[in-house]
Amino acid sequence: MATRIVVSGLSKSFVMHLQGGVQLPVVQGVDFSVDAGECVVLGGPSGAGKSSILKMVYGNYGADGGQILVRDGERLVDVASADPRRIVRLRQTTIGYVSQFLRVVPRVSALDVVAEPLVARGIDRALARSRARELLARLNVPERLYTLPPATFSGGEQQRVNVARGFVTDHPVLLLDEPTASLDAANRAVVVDLIREKKKQGVAMLGIFHDEEVRAAVADRVVDVMAFRAAA
């Protein structure tokens, strides 16, 4: 299986200038890789730096050192050093992300929130909407909500919209930040199925799952983030 993500020597700390410049080390010497068709789970207690690692792979957080190589078609992109426009393109074509919370855009319907990543890739809006509809239906989002902006939805409904938005594309790399945190058992099972389907399609996934049952169902390997704990 082809390797899709290689992280090596990655380090990160925060400097809080408003708190007198105190430096908060997060992780150092992070090394792992993710192959096509596998789901690697970042493990460790809260505050260990799982989310920071995931955000660095997406380019959302900057890295202090090390490399994050992501295969983009025939070439490798180092997210840790790529210029912003490269990262914008990488997100359009290669790296998908399901965040824990939905950042709502005022006035945009749930259906269009989900269809948007497809439209951004040049897929016809009608086709994008029909794929969005299928996925929302699988995730048991009531049809009457499709035309409404998700701002007023419950936490679980928002999360399902978010999951649908992340899974609707065929990005070869998918990052999952607790995609099942506010879901009931039935919908957790749907997400587990969706992850298994992505594996069959050869998608490389890197995720954080606190729910043990979900983790056991989807994880091919667990990377213990405590091993990368930065010395304070």
Place this chain on the structure above:
Amino acid sequence: MSAVAMLPDAETERPLLKVSRLSHYYGARLGCRDVSLDVYPGEVVAVVGESGSGKTTLLNCLAGRLTPTAGSVEFRMRDGRLRSLFGLTEAERRLLARTDWGFVHQNPAEGLRMTVSAGANVGERLMAIGDRHYGTIRATALDWLARVEIAADRIDDEPRSFSGGMRQRLQIARNLVTRPRLVFMDEPTGGLDVSVQARLLDLLRQLVADLGLAAVVVTHDLAVARLLSDRMLVMKDGTVIEHGLTDRVLDDPREPYTQLLVSSILQV
């Protein structure tokens, strides 16, 4: 993975606007200093900072409305060549402003003609680029009013009779009707009610995406920058102190001033 050599990205895309070491002084007083920036086709760049940080001075220099004291601004003309903005004649620059650029002012009254009809405000830009057929112009104007959600029966009304939000939407229609390649926006949602702002932002987002516009948006509102832009620049005291991917600058700010800005956002 090691089988694939690390290739540098083939940058086939060329910048539309190239700004190098630009400074502007008002007499002895600093407007902005040593700003370099490239804007590529189809991307939205936000310039944020508080009042007096130099962001509007920068925007006015980029749009050829102010002559920089030092540095250069180059624009890629339709023939593919970069031309220095300030090497163009005044007439050439005016033509460019009508054909290839848009400029959305914070105060719509500055960008509209308040005493001619809404339809004429939109149609005028089309006539300026050589459209002469009344029927086509009116049809296009109607189409654009619909796109910015202004009812067709208001086409003959003057913008004086419009609300602030409607005026701003009309100004946007007037600017975009000629399909400019680059749009400058100065606080496009400033001075509007929050609900009106949300509607306008959503509209701008959609239009920018549908038309593949490049835009430079000046705003003091970080939420506007997050929703509209791919990249952002943070200005303080006339200089750019931090720049990068919009969500990275907002979620992982490095500079003390950017951290202060981000932490000062009111949460609702």
